[in-house]
Amino acid sequence: MRQTMIPYLGAAAITIFLVSFFIAPPARGELIDDFNDGNDDGWTRLDLLDLTGVGSANFDASSTQYVISSDGELPVLPEACNGAGAFWTPSLTDPQFANGTVRAKVSFDTDISNAFVALRLDAAGNGYDFAANNAVDRIFVDRLAGFVGLPGGLSSIPFTLETGEEYIIEGSAIGSQLAMKIWKVGDAEPATPQLMATDDTHDSGALWVAAYYCANPPVGGQLSARFDDVTFTVPEPSSALIAMVGCVCVSWMRCRSSSSRRRT
Numbered sequence: 126m127r128q129t130m131i132p133y134l135g136a137a138a139i140t141i142f143l144v145s146f147f148i149a150p151p152a153r154g155e156l157i158d159d160f161n162d163g164n165d166d167g168w169t170r171l172d173l174l175d176l177t178g179v180g181s182a183n184f185d186a187s188s189t190q191y192v193i194s195s196d197g198e199l200p201v202l203p204e205a206c207n208g209a210g211a212f213w214t215p216s217l218t219d220p221q222f223a224n225g226t227v228r229a230k231v232s233f234d235t236d237i238s239n240a241f242v243a244l245r246l247d248a249a250g251n252g253y254d255f256a257a258n259n260a261v262d263r264i265f266v267d268r269l270a271g272f273v274g275l276p277g278g279l280s281s282i283p284f285t286l287e288t289g290e291e292y293i294i295e296g297s298a299i300g301s302q303l304a305m306k307i308w309k310v311g312d313a314e315p316a317t318p319q320l321m322a323t324d325d326t327h328d329s330g331a332l333w334v335a336a337y338y339c340a341n342p343p344v345g346g347q348l349s350a351r352f353d354d355v356t357f358t359v360p361e362p363s364s365a366l367i368a369m370v371g372c373v374c375v376s377w378m379r380c381r382s383s384s385s386r387r388r389t
């Protein structure tokens with residue numbers, strides 16, 4: 126009796142291990158920061174405006190929103206985009222952030238100001254961003270290299286964004302699948318992502334929020350975008366995966382059961 130129980134106990138242990146590994150992830154929709162304490166402790170700032178000699182940035186959470194803005198007016202850019210951002214410091218090395226969904230409330234204080242959230246983006250600007258370009262009314266899923274995006278992004282569509290309005294922006298990187306949703310606060314959340322893309326260049330890196338402006342359209346001025354209620358969600362457990370784990374365990378138990386019967 127004891128001998129025949131051992132395979133079942135072993136199977137149960139393996140089942141518990143697999144279930145806990147695949148299906149019982151860390152807390153879902155975990156709050157990263159609501160800035161309600163008025164500071165940005167835990168974030169690592171990066172002022173690309175300063176590093177490239179274009180200007181300098183302010184990072185200010187005293188309003189209980191995280192405002193990333195330029196210190197004064199910025200010049201028209203000759204090309205590409207520039208800005209400032211911050212990454213959630215633990216996310217740079219914590220593998221929990223390699224797969225999942227970042228969500229943040231975003232708004233723009235001026236017409237030149239755009240914003241992105243990013244996943245798997247390292248401190249040198251290599252990774253994925255999910256961008257809301259207020260200046261040209263377009264949203265992008267993009268792969269950045271040294272903070273420079275691909276022409277046209279991995280995927281993009283027109284989307285009307287209004288200065289002063291609040292939006293929820295959501296970026297997702299699960300395996301090689303990238304997806305983005307955006308909607309105005311108060312509107313219904315879209316049932317499916319507006320943008321999807323497949324890319325396997327980057328499999329880990331940090332969670333970011335950033336404000337930026339671009340050479341298109343060729344305008345300078347004050348850069349200012351604000352962020353709030355940043356959350357990160359690990360992937361939903363896949364019912365297919367649950368089924369697969371179940372089948373593997375049942376097969377393994379049957380196999381062990383028949384081999385133990387042969388031994389007795």
Ligand SMILES: [Ca+2]
Nearest residue numbers: 159161189353
């Ligand atoms: Ca807040």
Ligand SMILES: [Ca+2]
Nearest residue numbers: 162164165166
């Ligand atoms: Ca804080």
Ligand SMILES: [Ca+2]
Nearest residue numbers: 259260286287
């Ligand atoms: Ca706009």
